[in-house]
Amino acid sequence: MDRTAACTLLFLLAVSVNTGLCSPLAAKEAWSYVKVRDGAHMFWWLYYADSQSAQSSELPLIMWLQGGPGGSGSGFGNFEEIGPLNRKLEPRKTSWVQAASVLFVDNPVGTGFSYTDRPDAFATNVATVASDMLVLLQHFFTERAEFQSVPFYIFSESYGGKMAAVISLTLTEAIAQGTVKCNFAGVALGDSWISPLDSVMTWGPYLYTTSLLDDSGLADVSSAAEAVKRAVEQQQFAKATELWSVAETVVEQNTNGVNFYNILTQEPDDRSSFAVVENFISLQTRRHIRPLHSQSLRELMNGSIRKKLGIIPQNVTWGGQAEDVFSYMAGDFMRPVVDVVDQLLSAGVNVTVYNGQLDLIVDTMGQELWVKRLKWEGLPGFNNMRWTPLDEPTSTGITGAFCKTYKNFAFFWILKAGHMIPSDQGPMALQMMKMITQQD
Structure with a gap:
């Protein structure tokens, strides 16, 4: 079942505390379920780009993958980081929807509004996670053929980056085999559990x-x-x-x-x-x-958002299987995927690593270590480059980040940000996204 709204969240008005003005959000949306395996159902939620200067067909499509594993893109990524509204249902000034269509997928199965019918349907490794996502993407690009030619990027955070790397390699192989038709343009690994x-x-x-x-x-x-x-x-x-x-x-x-x-x-x-x-x-x-499942976010997702979506099975609670997702993936948790990043780079896929300066769980020092061990032939050239400082978008002359790009690999250091960069440094995260998707 697929629901598309010409005017989103019609039952909700975003109220500006400062001005007292009410302004409805006017972006187009769609959402649905895909049965990826017997007993395994994945939920996705799409926001079409809502730009004053370009049509959605002229802007990229970004799929956002949350961490955990068990964190929900439809919930946390959407309402806490990059979606058009924040958790209080107020318009977000740094929403990525203003520069791209954004696809949130609750991944792996059991995350967010995604669910399994039985215990043996949970994923236990990233190979299964990637296989499930490939089924979803096959459905998505077939049913929404208008996105087949649009540049498609995968952005991720935390454990979502580990999954994104393997998904990207699986997708690259599927495109070469002709089983998925899309314009895959690159993957961005944010504070990612790669090594x-x-x-x-x-x-x-x-x-x-x-x-x-x-x-x-x-x-x-x-x-x-x-x-x-x-x-x-x-x-x-x-x-x-x-x-x-x-x-x-x-x-x-x-x-x-x-x-x-x-x-x-x-x-x-x-x-x-x-x-x-x-x-x-x-x-x-x-x-x-x-x-990633605060009480206020749970109340929102299991309340007005669930009612809005209208397709969530009665026995499914947003986040209800999240801890099971983490538990079933525990045996795969500490496995590195550095070799997968190497394969992506060698295949010519555009790969970006970005990290928050104040993150501990995936600190920048650790990211640098595995990057320096890449076998990618372009690594010596990358290492010889100097960092380029980037001004904060709202404060000219104040450094907000450093970046380095060589061939199909880029690395961004985001200053004054922790693990959830869009939450900590929204304007800088938005600018970085535009640079990665070649809009700036």
């Missing part, structure tokens, strides 16, 4: 250089990270995921509860205390899944 071990191994040095660990704390964190490293080297990935949880607890205990998503903020509760009463899966979902 988990490189992230974990640099937590200590990063926190130490930012005065969040003393010598003893650095020793504790480094010791915990080494345990993760040994498990990864022995290919014991389920054990590595559990030890990763232990390492995070050691970080919290030695930093008085640093926020893994932005080191300049602090969690309101002492999450390290949960370690004594919860198993590591429960602890990690509390750390990394529940923050």
